[in-house]
Amino acid sequence: MTTSALKSLGTAALFALGMASGMVRAEAIHFPAGKATFDARCAVCHQAGGKGQDGLAPPLTAYPGHYAASAQGRHQLPDTVLxxxxxxxxxADKTYNFKMPNFDSLSDDELAQVLNYVVFDLNASSHGSAKPFTTAEIKAARAKSMDAGAVYAQRTAVTKALGLR
Ligand code: HEC
Known part of the structure; x- marks a missing residue:
């Protein structure tokens, strides 16, 4: 092989490597177990990557980060899934009115992971300095006697307090 052929082979290899590492970076998921649960249990309504579906389920790509980052809003997430x-x-100026099922059959760990995937992988620009959800927080939310109507009323207060519409 000539020197120039070797050189271009090297360039091609470097290029391929760069592409591959770029792809890995773009797809780096912080909470892969949470993503697996999300894809299996939540994406049917909220769609892959939580982008939402008009007329069915809201996007989960902005508000959950704000909830998780605030003292008043944080518990809204475990309360909703439980x-x-x-x-x-x-x-974000669209209306949704359908039923979010409860997922109290999932374990504390599964729910903490799925919420962490939503907050840290899907809300990278809005979670601020929020800390990951722990199984203890899920356990505490599970112990509350709350129904879907109470979660809704609480959401109204939380979104108002956080200035979300
Ligand atoms: C059957 C469809 C469906 C499935 C499955 C589903 N959701 Fe939902 N989800 C909804 C709907 C509908 C709403 C809005 C409910 C309303 O209008 O009051 C919602 C609301 C939410 C909210 C509140 C958003 C906000 O702005 O307050 C969160 C968080 C959420 N879902 C997370 C999840 C997670 C996590 C899963 C999987 C474990 C999941 N959902 C599975 C339909 C679904």
Missing amino acids: HGMYGEIHV
């Missing part, structure tokens, strides 16, 4: 929610809501 107790469900229904009633008309607004997310």
Whole structure:
């Protein structure tokens, strides 16, 4: 092989490596177990990557980060997945009114992981200095006697306090 052929082979290899590492970076998931649960249990309504579906389920790509980062809003996330929610809501000026089922059959760990995937992988620009959810927080939320209507009423107060519409 000539020197120039070797050189171009080297360039091609470097290029391929760069592409591959770029792809790995773009797809780096902080909470892969949470993503697996999300893809299996949540994406049917909220769609892959939580982008939402008009007329069915809201996007989970902005509000959950704000909830997780605030003292008043944080518990809204475990409460929603454990107790469900229904009633008309607004997310980024769109209206949704369908039933969010409860997922109390999932373990504390599965729920902490799925919420961490939502907050840290899907809300990178809004979670601020939020800390990851722990199994203890899920356990505490599970112990509350709350129903889907109470979660809805609480959401109204939380979104108002956080200035979200
Ligand atoms: C059957 C469809 C469906 C499935 C499956 C589903 N959701 Fe939902 N989810 C909804 C709907 C509908 C709402 C809005 C409810 C309302 O209008 O009150 C919602 C609301 C939410 C909210 C509140 C958003 C906000 O702005 O307050 C979160 C968080 C959420 N879902 C997370 C999840 C997670 C995590 C899973 C999987 C474990 C999941 N959902 C599975 C339909 C679904």
